Amino acid sequence: MQLTPDQDIVLRLGDFSLNATVVNTWIVMAVLVGGSLLVTRNLRPDVPPNRWRTLLETIVQMIQSQIGEITQTSARHVMYFAGTLFLFIALSNLLLVVPGFSPPTSSLSTTVALAISVLCAVPLFGIASGGLGRYLRHFIEPSVVMLPFNVISEFSRGISLAIRLYGNIMSGAVIAAILLGVAPFFFPVVMDMLGLLTGLIQAYIFAILATVYISSATAADPPSNAEDTP
Amino acid sequence: MSIDWITVIAQIANFLVLVWLLKRFLYKPILNGIDAREAEIARRMNEAGAAREKAEAAEQTFQTQTTRLQSERDAAVAEALKATESERDSLLAEARDRLAREQKEQQTQLERERRKFVARMQQAGTQTLVELTRKALHELADDTLEAATVRHVMAQLVTRADDLVRAAGSERTAVATTREPLPEPLQAQLRTAMGQHLPDFTLRFATDPDQSPGLVLQVGGAQLSWTVDSYAEALQALLDDRLPNAGSSRGGALHDR
Numbered sequence: 001m002q003l004t005p006d007q008d009i010v011l012r013l014g015d016f017s018l019n020a021t022v023v024n025t026w027i028v029m030a031v032l033v034g035g036s037l038l039v040t041r042n043l044r045p046d047v048p049p050n051r052w053r054t055l056l057e058t059i060v061q062m063i064q065s066q067i068g069e070i071t072q073t074s075a076r077h078v079m080y081f082a083g084t085l086f087l088f089i090a091l092s093n094l095l096l097v098v099p100g101f102s103p104p105t106s107s108l109s110t111t112v113a114l115a116i117s118v119l120c121a122v123p124l125f126g127i128a129s130g131g132l133g134r135y136l137r138h139f140i141e142p143s144v145v146m147l148p149f150n151v152i153s154e155f156s157r158g159i160s161l162a163i164r165l166y167g168n169i170m171s172g173a174v175i176a177a178i179l180l181g182v183a184p185f186f187f188p189v190v191m192d193m194l195g196l197l198t199g200l201i202q203a204y205i206f207a208i209l210a211t212v213y214i215s216s217a218t219a220a221d222p223p224s225n226a227e228d229t230p
Numbered sequence: 231m232s233i234d235w236i237t238v239i240a241q242i243a244n245f246l247v248l249v250w251l252l253k254r255f256l257y258k259p260i261l262n263g264i265d266a267r268e269a270e271i272a273r274r275m276n277e278a279g280a281a282r283e284k285a286e287a288a289e290q291t292f293q294t295q296t297t298r299l300q301s302e303r304d305a306a307v308a309e310a311l312k313a314t315e316s317e318r319d320s321l322l323a324e325a326r327d328r329l330a331r332e333q334k335e336q337q338t339q340l341e342r343e344r345r346k347f348v349a350r351m352q353q354a355g356t357q358t359l360v361e362l363t364r365k366a367l368h369e370l371a372d373d374t375l376e377a378a379t380v381r382h383v384m385a386q387l388v389t390r391a392d393d394l395v396r397a398a399g400s401e402r403t404a405v406a407t408t409r410e411p412l413p414e415p416l417q418a419q420l421r422t423a424m425g426q427h428l429p430d431f432t433l434r435f436a437t438d439p440d441q442s443p444g445l446v447l448q449v450g451g452a453q454l455s456w457t458v459d460s461y462a463e464a465l466q467a468l469l470d471d472r473l474p475n476a477g478s479s480r481g482g483a484l485h486d487r
Contacts, residue, residue, distance in 0.1 A: 006237050036251075044263075056260055064261070
């Protein structure tokens with residue numbers, strides 16, 4: 001039993017091998033970008049929106065609203081980043097129901113990559129928002145003694161993000177695989193339904209936490225109890 | 231559980247590419263479309279507001295014009311009614327005047343015709359009277375009207391000789407006027423009577439075609455006479471007494487024809 005799709009090699013060209021994680025990621029990317037292209041290809045203000053455009057507008061406005069509530073600003077670049085995190089993770093987790101499809105998020109490499117992206121994005125957004133000095137200053141607040149703890153806290157965020165997402169998605173897939181062997185007709189369906197719900201919740205949590213981290217780096221007064229979220 | 235760092239790097243690259251792609255093909259078009267639609271809605275709302283204000287202003291103008299036109303129409307109707315009444319009164323007055331004038335003219339014409347009719351009837355009555363008198367005298371007394379007339383005047387001359395002398399004053403000529411020349415024997419009889427009762431007077435005979443049949447003896451300012459006119463006038467008075475509307479009825483009948 002494979003716990004991660006990284007070990008599933010889809011294509012091998014000499015020393016270069018292409019595993020299922022990357023291929024499935026491309027599939028998710030293709031679905032997202034292709035759907036967006038199809039919906040937004042004929043976008044004019046004088047044309048009434050169809051149901052797909054309305055769906056996308058609802059999703060985008062929901063993301064914008066959630067991010068706006070957290071950051072108290074209407075910064076679009078945060079939405080581009082956090083929204084893409086949510087859409088990618090959500091769609092990957094939803095595709096769990098497709099037989100033979102291993103969600104990229106069930107790969108620790110993917111979740112680590114996403115966590116690293118968040119870890120890199122937080123200082124970048126913070127520096128872009130208030131400058132390098134202000135960003136570095138928050139590591140020694142409230143005193144210089146807190147510097148190692150703040151650094152550890154900064155990295156532990158990324159690690160917790162990565163492990164949380166990986167654990168939830170991988171465990172769902174593993175449990176579904178185990179139950180498929182035990183009771184092949186009933187439990188996998190229930191577990192898949194549960195996996196869909198868990199996947200959406202995890203996507204929401206991952207995106208929200210990323211937004212909170214970015215917001216804490218860009219805002220003057222970072223919100224408290226950010227880590228209390230499941 | 232292992233981490234394939236090459237896959238991690240590839241996934242980071244994939245994710246960054248996905249961020250760019252979704253920014254390019256999803257977020258920007260959707261958000262710009264929403265903004266454009268909101269701007270379009272705001273523009274249309276503004277246009278609708280402006281159109282509404284314009285419509286309200288037009289409605290106000292229309293109501294003002296309607297009120298003004300209605301008042302003008304009412305004034306015009308009132309003025310037309312007043313003019314019509316004035317014209318009606320004028321026409322009625324003119325019609326009444328014309329009717330009164332025509333009635334007056336009609337009455338005048340009627341009176342004129344009545345007078346003509348009376349005159350003709352009087353003339354005819356006179357002529358008839360003369361002829362009847364002549365016929366009666368001829369049949370009953372074998373006499374003529376002229377002889378009877380002369381005898382009547384001669385009888386008056388006997389009774390009124392003194393009055394005639396006083397009325398004549400210094401005038402000493404008497405004139406006997408008839409319509410037709412008086413026969414010579416009758417002239418002689420009258421001359422003889424004048425010689426007996428008015429010896430100082432000279433008698434002269436004259437004719438007057440306009441005079442009524444009969445004899446008029448003029449002595450100064452007095453006269454003795456017998457003419458048919460006096461009888462005709464008496465006949466007319468009698469007719470007027472007995473048939474007061476005869477002339478009018480006859481005239482009206484003539485007028486009606």
